[in-house]
Amino acid sequence: xSQRIPVTELSSSFRGRVEEALADGQLRSNFxxxxxxxxxxxxxxxxxxxxxxxxxxxGNRIKAGALSRLxxxxxxxxxxxxxxxxxxxxxxxxxxANTLVHGIIEARNGRQVVKGKSMVSEEMEMNDYxxxxxxxxxxxxxxxxxxxxxxEKPSHIIMPAIHKNARQVSTLFHDKLxxxxxxxxxxxxxxxxxxxxxxxxxxxxxxxGVNFAIAETGTLLLVENEGNGRxxxxxxxxxxxxxxxxxxxxxxxxxxxxxxxxxxxxxxQPITTYVNLISGPRKPDELDGPEEVHLVxxxxxxxxxxxxxxxxxxxNCIRCGACMNHCPVYTRVGGHTYGEVYPGPIGKxxxxxxxxxxxxxxxxxASSLCGACGDVCPVKIPIPxxxxxxxxxxxxxxxxxxxxxxxxAKFSRTERWxxxxxxxxxxxxxxxxxxxxxxxxxxxxxxxxxxxWTENHxxxxxxxxxxxxxxxxxxxxxxxxxx
Amino acid sequence: xxxxxxxxxxxxxxxAGTTPRPDEFDERLxxxxxRYAPQDRIARLRSxxxxxHTEVHPCSSDNWPELVAGLLARRNxxxxxxxxxxxxxxxxxxxxxxxxxxxxxxAYDQPVEAWKEELFWNVDASLTxxxxxxxxxxxxxxxxxxxEPRxxxxxxxxxxxxxxxxxIxxxxxxxxxxxxxxxxxxxxxxLVSGPSKTADxxxxxxxxxxxxxxxxxxxxEDV
Numbered sequence: 001x002s003q004r005i006p007v008t009e010l011s012s013s014f015r016g017r018v019e020e021a022l023a024d025g026q027l028r029s030n031f032x033x034x035x036x037x038x039x040x041x042x043x044x045x046x047x048x049x050x051x052x053x054x055x056x057x058x059g060n061r062i063k064a065g066a067l068s069r070l071x072x073x074x075x076x077x078x079x080x081x082x083x084x085x086x087x088x089x090x091x092x093x094x095x096x097a098n099t100l101v102h103g104i105i106e107a108r109n110g111r112q113v114v115k116g117k118s119m120v121s122e123e124m125e126m127n128d129y130x131x132x133x134x135x136x137x138x139x140x141x142x143x144x145x146x147x148x149x150x151x152e153k154p155s156h157i158i159m160p161a162i163h164k165n166a167r168q169v170s171t172l173f174h175d176k177l178x179x180x181x182x183x184x185x186x187x188x189x190x191x192x193x194x195x196x197x198x199x200x201x202x203x204x205x206x207x208x209g210v211n212f213a214i215a216e217t218g219t220l221l222l223v224e225n226e227g228n229g230r231x232x233x234x235x236x237x238x239x240x241x242x243x244x245x246x247x248x249x250x251x252x253x254x255x256x257x258x259x260x261x262x263x264x265x266x267x268x269q270p271i272t273t274y275v276n277l278i279s280g281p282r283k284p285d286e287l288d289g290p291e292e293v294h295l296v297x298x299x300x301x302x303x304x305x306x307x308x309x310x311x312x313x314x315x316n317c318i319r320c321g322a323c324m325n326h327c328p329v330y331t332r333v334g335g336h337t338y339g340e341v342y343p344g345p346i347g348k349x350x351x352x353x354x355x356x357x358x359x360x361x362x363x364x365x366a367s368s369l370c371g372a373c374g375d376v377c378p379v380k381i382p383i384p385x386x387x388x389x390x391x392x393x394x395x396x397x398x399x400x401x402x403x404x405x406x407x408x409a410k411f412s413r414t415e416r417w418x419x420x421x422x423x424x425x426x427x428x429x430x431x432x433x434x435x436x437x438x439x440x441x442x443x444x445x446x447x448x449x450x451x452x453w454t455e456n457h458x459x460x461x462x463x464x465x466x467x468x469x470x471x472x473x474x475x476x477x478x479x480x481x482x483x
Numbered sequence: 484x485x486x487x488x489x490x491x492x493x494x495x496x497x498x499a500g501t502t503p504r505p506d507e508f509d510e511r512l513x514x515x516x517x518r519y520a521p522q523d524r525i526a527r528l529r530s531x532x533x534x535x536h537t538e539v540h541p542c543s544s545d546n547w548p549e550l551v552a553g554l555l556a557r558r559n560x561x562x563x564x565x566x567x568x569x570x571x572x573x574x575x576x577x578x579x580x581x582x583x584x585x586x587x588x589x590a591y592d593q594p595v596e597a598w599k600e601e602l603f604w605n606v607d608a609s610l611t612x613x614x615x616x617x618x619x620x621x622x623x624x625x626x627x628x629x630x631e632p633r634x635x636x637x638x639x640x641x642x643x644x645x646x647x648x649x650x651i652x653x654x655x656x657x658x659x660x661x662x663x664x665x666x667x668x669x670x671x672x673x674l675v676s677g678p679s680k681t682a683d684x685x686x687x688x689x690x691x692x693x694x695x696x697x698x699x700x701x702x703x704e705d706v
Contacts, residue, residue, distance in 0.1 A: 030685075037686055054512045061507040069503040071494040090487040142692060143683035159683060166685050185687040193693060200693075201603050217668050227637055227679040227694025234633045234671075235595070245490060250506075252665045256513045256656045260620075267682075270531065271620040274694070275674035282670065288595040288632045289670055299486070303493040312497075 014339060014362045021333040027163055031334050034162045038325040041268025042376070059261045060380040062254045063316040070306065073215045073248045074297065080218025084280035086293045097298045098129040101207070101240055104294055105135055108238055110204030114196075116222070116229035117141040118209030119157055119319060120242045120298055122341045123354065126207070137207070138199050140228040142192050149176050155335030157342065158266050158321040163334055196228065206232035206290065210243035211318070212258060213295070216251045219279045220295065223263060223272040230276050239278075239290040245297050246306075246315035258318060261378035266320040301353035304405055310389060311404065314349045316379040321346075323373035323383060329366055338363065345373035349386045356406025357393060364390035436466045510656060517619035517654035524618040524651045525702060531621025535677035536690055538699040547701050548578035551610065551643060554699060555586050560607040562587040564639055566630035571612055571645055591632050602634065608641035615650035617658060617674070623700065624658065625673040633671050642695040644675070647706045 011017045021027055046052035066073055078088045091097035101124075105113065113130060115121060115137055127137040127148065139148040143160035147153065150172050154160030161169070166183040173179040179191050208229055212221040220241050222229045233239045249255060263269045282289035305311045324330040324344025335343035340351045340360060348363040357364075364387045373383040390404065395415070398408035425435055439446075443462040450459055475481070484492075519527055529539045542550050555563060566572040567590050576588060589606060611631045614624045623644050627633040636642050652658035655674070659665065664672075679694030690696050 034686055048516070051512075051516050054509075058507075058509055058512050061504070065504040065506060068498070068501065071491045071498070072503075074491065074494075090485070090490055092486045092489055096486055140693070141683070142681045146683070159686070161683055162686075164684070166687070169684050185684045186689045188684055189681060189689040189692055193691065196693065197603060201599055216665055219668055225679070226681045226683075226692035228692070230633075230637050230673075231693055234637070235599075237596075245494075251508070252668075253508065253510070253656060253659060256654075256659070260513070271622055271674065271676050273535070273675065273677050273680055275622075277668060277672040277674075278670070279668040279672075280670050285629050286632065286670060287591060287593065287629060288634045297490075299490045299493075303490055303497070306494055307497040 014337070014360070014366070017337040017339060018333050018366070021337045026165075027334050028332060030163050030165055031331050034156075034159065035325050035331045038159075038268070038321075042265055042322060042325070043268075045264035045268040045270065055257055055261055056378055056380050058257045059318075059378050060316065062249060062258060063318070063379045064313075066249050066254075067246070067306070067312060067315055069250070070245070070248070073250055074245060076250075077213055077215040077218065077248050078297075080215060081295060082218075084218045086218065086220075086280055086295055089294060089296045090299075091296055092299045094124045094298075094300055097124050097242065097296050097300070098126060100296050101126060101242065102130065102133060102135070104238065104240055104292075105130070105205050108204055108292075110238065111135055112199070112203045113137040113205045113207055114140050114199050114203035114232050114236060115144075116206070116208035116224070116232035117144055117160075118207065118242055119341065120209055120244055121207060122154065123300060124242065124298070126242075138196075138203075140196050140199070140232055141224075142189060142226060142228075145192055145196065146172065149173075153336065153341075155343065156321060156324060157319055157344075157346075163336065196231075200228075200231045200235045203232075203236040205238040205240060206234075206236035207240050207242065208233050210241050210247050210295070211262065212255050213243060213248045214252050214255060214277075215248055217279060219252070219277050221255055221259070222276045222278070223259060223274070224276070225267075225269075225273040227274060230274055233276065233278060234289055237290055238292045238294070239281075240294045240296065241278075242296045242298060245299055245302050246317070262318050262320050265322040265376065265378040301355075301405065305350070305353040308403055311349075311353070311386065313381050314346075314353070314386065316381050317346055317350065318379055319346075320378055322376045322378065326372040326376045328368060328370060328372070345383045345387075346381075349381075349383060349390065352390060352393075352404055352406060357390060357404050358406030358409035361394055361409040364388075364394060436468060440464060440466055440469070513656045514654055519618050519653055524653065525648060525704070527618040528616055528621050528651055529702075531618075532677060532698075532700060535621070535680070536698075537621075537677050538697065539702065540699070541702050541704050543705045544703050545705075547645065547703060548575050549582075550701060551575065552579065552582065552584050552586070554643065555584075555608060558608075558641065560586065560641065562589050562605075562607050563643075564589045564591055564602075564606050564609040564635060566590065566611070567592075568630045569612060571610070572630075575610065591630070591635050595632070595634060602638055606639045608643060609635045609639040610643040610645070611636050613644050613646045613650070614662075615652055615658060616646050617652055617655050619654040620676060622655070622674045622676040625675060626669050627671050627673065628669070633673075636673065636675065637694045640691065640695055641697045641699065642678075643699045643701065646700055646702050648702055648704045649706060 089100045130137045139145045146161040155163040210220045281293040330344040393404040393407040394410040396408045439462040614626045678698040679692045680690045681692040
């Protein structure tokens with residue numbers, strides 16, 4: 001009997017989904033195994049700590065430098081790509097991006113789209129948008145294909161089907177494709193290869209993401225192991241790349257450290273099987289490659305994050321997934337629990353700018369602030385610091401202008417007054433002393449219920465005598481000297 | 484206002500009064516840990532590529548066509564896609580003709596649309612040249628062109644790549660600088676570091692996901 005997590009049936013609240021995930025032994029075992037292995041692989045890929053730290057610092061500087069001149073770089077990228085024959089489009093919203101992509105497909109009377117892995121297209125929910133308009137959009141990354149076939153969403157940004165085991169995939173292929181059941185991973189992959197090969201041939205349009213867009217040469221760089229990205233960007237007559245505006249880097253040489261950081265952090269590989277640098281459509285004397293190449297540059301809240309110097313650091317992200325692989329929370333609850341496109345630590349800090357913090361108010365506090373995510377981030381995003389910042393934004397007075405979209409969702413007047421009282425109590429000695437006197441004398445009157453705390457703990461009761469009192473007595477006995 | 488103007492306007496607004504950070508690229512970080520003595524380069528490349536299921540054969544500019552014939556025969560392959568207009572294509576043709584090889588040599592000499600079906604289902608193997616390789620990561624560099632188009636190294640289940648030992652660089656940065664890639668790139672540049680693979684099911688490694696199941700590298704040690 002196969003167990004799976006059908007996304008649509010998951011509880012609608014974050015806390016509810018957490019409860020469900022924690023109780024799902026199969027899910028937890030699938031994630032635990034996968035995350036342990038990914039952590040081990042990353043560690044093995046960086047045997048020299050000095051080399052690793054030097055490279056992380058360089059990665060941070062390259063991304064921060066690119067962001068410090070982002071509008072100029074985007075213009076330069078557009079100019080170079082245009083010179084190379086690539087059409088560049090800009091979209092502020094998901095709706096605009098989908099309309100653009102749909103328009104390009106319609107202009108070619110396209111009916112079949114084959115997609116390489118792209119988190120931005122997940123952000124856009126492009127598959128659904130195109131399906132509603134009669135266009136089939138098929139995922140070609142093996143993991144994405146499995147997830148799509150099962151009507152699910154990815155649970156990890158690098159390994160979309162990591163929540164499933166071979167038995168679950170076998171059952172899926174059997175039910176949906178009529179294939180004989182097998183738990184042999186090689187055979188399962190060959191089923192995917194055969195099915196998708198036909199689709200690559202037939203597709204009218206190929207869609208991909210972009211790992212790095214190089215302004216200097218007008219080049220789109222994609223990394224992958226499977227070859228589906230190369231297929232999607234080479235076989236169909238039209239290639240549409242969709243990416244966030246933060247993916248641009250100034251110079252070609254910048255991708256040398258960034259690709260190394262990306263593949264080593266994500267998978268523990270020195271490099272992926274394929275690094276695909278695309279600098280234009282098919283030239284008149286060439287025999288393959290798409291006739292048209294388009295790039296859609298998507299904002300979707302990124303310019304909002306950019307406006308805040310601290311939150312701007314979220315745009316350093318190169319989408320390696322190392323933060324989720326090392327996150328004790330993600331490992332236990334899995335990617336679907338977050339209910340958003342980008343799960344895990346990075347999801348917690350970028351989703352607010354896209355969806356609004358009020359849509360994910362519990363995410364910043366679903367963290368022990370252990371710091372692992374920040375320690376492994378290849379571009380040194382201070383994720384724990386940004387989580388703390390979002391906790392503050394969460395409780396800001398909603399009446400005030402918000403610095404983060406949807407801030408103030410957890411504001412509580414009672415809580416605010418309680419903290420004011422606490423502050424007053426602890427900053428006025430006379431008041432503090434009277435409080436101590438009262439608390440120790442009337443300790444029997446201490447409340448037996450203290451909110452969620454007493455659901456799992458016994459209620460705190462003040463001591464008979466305060467520490468101050470005891471210390472004073474102790475010093476008296478010793479003639480004023482501590483013993 | 485266009486989306487473009489809005490996005491750029493917002494970004495410029497947020498940067499008002501700031502100066503761009505200086506370029507702090509430090510090439511030592513991407514070169515110094517990745518330097519090898521000339522005699523170690525091949526060994527490094529070979530061990531990394533073999534670790535990801537690539538077959539590597541040292542050979543010479545004289546005997547490689549014979550080696551290819553043997554590799555194909557051992558796999559019972561009946562045809563090979565190669566570029567008859569290139570020096571290595573001609574050498575292969577000459578050898579195959581002289582020795583009466585049963586393998587049919589195919590050329591990618593028409594647009595993909597004209598023979599997609601055949602390319603996707605009936606081509607057994609392909610042979611291409613390379614622009615060089617990178618010892619640091621065990622990587623081949625391919626610049627596809629008219630005679631050896633992009634899909635040639637992707638669609639056939641077996642890809643044989645010819646590599647001149649003298650064109651193995653220490654690291655990607657050195658190679659980019661030595662060949663001045665920044666001055667302009669072709670339509671497509673490919674870094675290939677093994678046969679196609681995936682670990683998307685339970686992280687179990689499976690080769691031949693969408694591209695070649697086998698990558699065979701012939702290192703011509705005398706050139």
